[in-house]
Amino acid sequence: RRPNHDSTDECPKRKPKKKQNVSADGENQEEKVTSGSDSGLRVSSQVDEYEQDTSDEEDIRNTVGNIPMEWYKDYPHIGYDLDGKKIFKPIRNKDELDEFLDKMENPDYWRTIHDKMTGTDVCLSDEQVDLVHRLQQGKFGDVNFNEYEPAIDFFSNEVMIHPVTNRPADKRSFIPSLIEKEKVGKLVHAIKMGWIKPRRPKETAPQYYDLWAKEDPNAILGRHKMHIPAPKMRLPGHEESYNPPPEYLLTDEERQVWEQQDPDERKLSFLPQKYLSLRAVPAFSRFIQERFERCLDLYLCPRQRKMRVNVNPEDLIPKLPRPRDLQPFPTLQSLVYHGHSSLIRSISISPSGQWLVSGSDDCTVRFWEVCTTRCLKTMEVGGPVKSVAWNPAPSISLVAVSYGENVILVNPGLGDRLICSATDQLISSYEEPEEVKDQQVQWAVPEGKAQEQGQRLILTHPKAVKQVSWHGRGDYLACVMPDDGSSLQVVIHQVSRRRTQNPFHRNKGAVQCVSFHPSRPYFLVATQRYVRVYNLIKQELTKKLMANCKWISSMAVHPGGDNVICGSYDCRLAWFDLDLSTKPYKVLRHHKKALRGVAYHKHYPLFASGSDDGTVIVCHGMVYNVTACFCFSSLALSHISFYSVREWCVSIFSPQLFGLIDVYIANHIYSNLGCIVTITLPTLSSSQVRKASSSFALTLHCPKL
């Protein structure tokens, strides 16, 4: 029947389906039409339902259906009519040219369309064209249809006298429903049988019972080991009262401070108020907030167990021997040497213990008798005196004084005349060696007034000399010329041979101070951070002591030779035991400011340190413990030294600003001396006077020296 049925393999399956679909649709439509309830329609369908049917699907002229018409392209016919006869294609002899001509000439060409199903050209009538236009514009096809008709509200609020439909009520509306009856019967049966129960009212009130009826006091969960109970609320103090004592109310200033503070920083979270009676107390405006904050604390605040140190502060203080048991040590200020008009830089005590020499910024060196504080001699030199040192050999009476670039050796001419003359002889007996070596330091013998004053030798150095230090035997003298860049910082002079040598060829940092070892051939050099101990015989570095501080200021060697103390500008005092280690045996931080001088006592285990904070601290240092014994204050300290010649007298000299030298003497000498002479000067503070004065004091008023 269909020509393409055999020719193509792809389509056959689809086509029958389509066909079926189409036919099914058709049937449906028929059914619809036949089952339509309107009797009027039925009448019309009886006439000829296909006559005016314009449905595209049901094109009855050609029965091929909705298929691509190209399939019939190669056949002479275009389909089949209702009777199954072939519909032949109209003979078309129009070619392109004819088409064109037709287009040009035929006025109805634009309304002519090609009907694919029949293969004919159809010329549309005016009505049809009009219809097409209307549809294109989106209007209704029917010209007469008014789409904006006034709406008639059918179901309005107005009650009509007639029913909407005239239909009589159904019978079922009169008769009880059988189905419902059945359902109700079932429910009733279920209720009777107890299958359905009425809904129980919800229990809103909580039920309480004895929850802890069976409590096990040992039942603590493992997790509770880490449990930290929440701290309780802080209990209120007097200031929270509605009627507090008046001192708890804030003054205006305090209130202002309180208002300016951040709420977190405030000590009190509220302003204390006073109300005259209870009825005047208003509601607390932050009550809910505070409760809420407490809630937040309870569940948001991380908890941590913190051990609170519950220590009696007295227990922290170390149990040290009582200073009284460690006597003797200096306790009282007893002597003041007055005379210098400027800062005293350095002091030194003669080996006999009778004399004291002091050098000051007022370009003078003064010699004093220790016991009487009498100034025996004043010598002017050519510059501020930096350092003085009395020759430690008891058979030589010689003092080294450094000022500027010079070091002068002075024979003070005090004490035993034999010793003085022997010293002079010793210096003058020098004979020039045959071959004169070129030395960095020039040795000169002063003449004239200087010679009369006692100056015996003048050593001119290339740089300013800061410190002089004698060897124990009194022949060698070390001078320090601090200079960061040069290798010539320390020179050692031999007085008897007037020879100078530079022991170091390499610069190892700025030298702060030097010292000879009291018993062994060692030479100690303190640079900024280290103390180097050189063996002078072997000419090698023996030890390098690490002071653990930033900048060493001073150094003292114990007369026994085993211990060294270093004071530093960063408030520390390092105590080295040379036998033990190169690290400090102990570091003491007693002072609040930079240390200027340290000193050892010759016999007693005492050492002292003077500092910029105006205090001198005397410590009793044994190997097992160090005890600070005494501390006194003075104005400004530059250099301190112990007086340790006579057994009964333990004293410390501390030169002060403005040319005073205070002497503090041990307490117990009262019993030996019987009386103490104090020289009170107007510059001394009253507290110092009180310290010095005692019940059996005799006051000596003396003029200014």
Added chain:
Amino acid sequence: MGGLQKKKYESGSATNYISRNKARKKLSLSLADFRRLCILKGIYPHEPKHKKKVNKGSTAQRTFYLLKDIRFLMHEPIVGKFREYKIFVRKLRKAYGKAEWGTAEKLRGNKPGYKLDHIIKERYPTFIDALRDVDDALSMCFLFSTFPRTGKCHVQTIELCRRLSVEWMNYIITLRSLRKVFLSIKGIYYQAEVLGQIITWLVPYQFAHDHPTDVDYRVMATFTELYTTLLGFINFRLYQTLNLVYPPKLDGKGEEESRAESEEDYAMDSERYMEKLSALSASLVRVVSTAEAEEAELDHFPAEGEDGEKLAERLKARQDQDRQEKLFEGLKFFLNREVPRESLAFVLRCFGAQVSWDKSLCIGSTYDVTDETITHHVVDRPSLEKQYINRYYVQPQWVYDCVNARMLLPVEDYFVGVTLPPHLSPFVEEKEGDYVPPEKLKLLALQKGERPEQEEEEEEEDNDDSEEEEDEDQSDDEDELKGMEEKQALGKASSVKVTPGEAKPVNRQRAEQEAKAEEKRLAVMMMKKRDKYLYDKIMFGKKRSVREANKMSAKRKALDEASKANKKKKLKK
């Protein structure tokens, strides 16, 4: 080298802690639910010792929970309930969205709920544990019971809170275990001792709250949920220990009496009972009515390791307490309408007094103003027109001060229209060196049985003065010395001259003290660095407290002087 290489942060404290976000993810809960769970289960963050280690090297701020705690939460059945509730809300929303009212109604009928009983039991394994933690619960319940019945939270919650707080107050009255009361500007603090536990709670004044906007009421509501459950169980147990009926019932007599009166005006039938309970004027029904017989003397046996002294001490404390409990016994109070009725009725009843008030003020009044046997009339107004001769008219502070002083204070200071003495906090226990206000000293003297008199005070003041003079003397000494020095400097001629020195009187004690101080100073200097730090810190704190105390006393002194001057001026005028 054998063994596996140890990796960082795979053991130790890094694995013991878990950050909050991770914990939340582990439990697959929303933040709100996690918060609720933490509140209910009492899980709180921990601060690790080495935060950086726990934080895996990062120093970002993070909250850490113990991993054990979170694991413990995983087995909590309430988590399931939370999920059910979430689903319920979703369904309900859907039903509303589709306008299926029937479904919504049905759903609402089946609203999932949960109980916190097991959580209470788990958090507080023993009853004493629960009592120890009841402070916050009480404060919260008392606060919630004052909330308005609209907005903020469910009416049921408020009613429940009210009920529980009234029950608690009734219990305290029956047990007579109130110890201290404090009228602060925030509210009224009460402290009671229940089964050996000290419990403090704060009750706001009876005013409408100014509800703040920066408070999350959901958090508060969750806490309240927990606290009401806790307090309910505690109340039940406490009532049981006293053989009281729970829920509380009023004594037969009281009930009959109250029924006789016409009370329909006050409250609805359903609420009347609660109102009567909260009036706190009637005693409660006991299960076994042999309360009086039980009051017999208890035998005292010394506990192990306790010697006679301690026993005596304990007995004395016991007696004191008994005496305090019967402080207002036999006194008859009448409350004027302007005083805080509930608080006063509670306090007075706790110490054995009879209380009544005007009939129109509240339900449960037992006698009238005209009753001749009334001993004290509590008034808080500047003056009173009609006064009865045979009773004291006192201000409410008298009641509270008496309770705190554990004795009946002289009423003269508290009469109507009199300027009240300061109201002191009973919770402050002054240590040595703290500032003690003079009123407290007076009170202590009173308690010891001394009669304070004006003269004594003056004497004390004199003493103070003399001490100061001594101080001045010392400074005088120094001045003299200085003067001497100056004289010396001026009058010194250039000649040497020797004058006999004056023997100075040596103050031995002072010298000794100075020597000791010096010794101590040197020893402090010798301290180790670590000890020194601690020592300095302690000393700093001590100094600060001393400074504060000094400041307070100076302030007080200035104020007293000013007031004295004012008085004198007035007298002169």
